[in-house]
Amino acid sequence: MNVKEFLDDRGIAFDVVSVADSQDGRRVDVVGRSVARIVLLKADRGYTFVVGLVPAGAIVDLAKISAVMGGSKIELATRFDLETYCPDSEPGGLLPFGTHYGLRTLVDASLVDADDILFEGSTPGEVICMGFDDFQRIESPLVAGFAIRPEEVA
Numbered sequence: 553m554n555v556k557e558f559l560d561d562r563g564i565a566f567d568v569v570s571v572a573d574s575q576d577g578r579r580v581d582v583v584g585r586s587v588a589r590i591v592l593l594k595a596d597r598g599y600t601f602v603v604g605l606v607p608a609g610a611i612v613d614l615a616k617i618s619a620v621m622g623g624s625k626i627e628l629a630t631r632f633d634l635e636t637y638c639p640d641s642e643p644g645g646l647l648p649f650g651t652h653y654g655l656r657t658l659v660d661a662s663l664v665d666a667d668d669i670l671f672e673g674s675t676p677g678e679v680i681c682m683g684f685d686d687f688q689r690i691e692s693p694l695v696a697g698f699a700i701r702p703e704e705v706a
Contacts, residue, residue: 554674555647559682562690566682568673586666586684590646592629592638593658595621601629601637603650604658605671610699617658620696645674649691657693664688664695 559566587608594601595618602621606612614626629637638646638653648671650657663669669687673680687693 555649555671555680556674558647558649558652559680564682564686564690566680569670569679569681570677586663586669588648588659588663588669588671590648590671592634592646593617594627594629594633595624597625598633600624600656601633601653602656602658603646603648603653604660604698605648605663605669605693606660606699607662607701610660610662610701613698613700616696616698620658620694620698645672647674648687650693651691657691658698659693659695660699661695661697662699 556566556568588605589608589610591604591606591612592601593604593612593614602617604612604617612628614628617626618624634641634646637655641647647653648657648669664684666684668681669684670679670681672678
């Protein structure tokens with residue numbers, strides 16, 4: 553199932569922005585902190601998987617996620633894990649909805665203040681924009697601070 557079908561099935565309003573739109577003279581205006589990158593994480597040596605959303609360009613702090621998850625060992629999932637636990641996702645096209653895969657969703661706290669959240673769609677060059685309140689309502693994510701901005705790593 554692609555992200556548009558997922559949102560349509562739940563009656564959620566969203567906009568689709570294509571990278572091509574910016575080439576037609578329309579500016580694709582995004583606020584950096586509301587643009588989310590989606591990662592699949594494995595905990596408990598692969599017995600638990602979690603979908604995580606961090607601001608685009610941020611680094612995932614695995615130690616902070618471990619603390620949030622009660623001390624579990626946290627690792628980035630492998631391509632094999634992605635294919636196994638999220639079989640309908642394309643490389644780079646993981647849905648930001650852990651519930652779709654029967655998984656928990658974890659969102660970095662810095663994304664919560666945004667009115668909208670933007671993330672990569674199911675098609676290359678496609679960006680989905682939806683209200684963060686709608687995202688929270690359908691996903692009930694665990695919110696915690698676990699992203700490190702590159703400027704904080706100096």
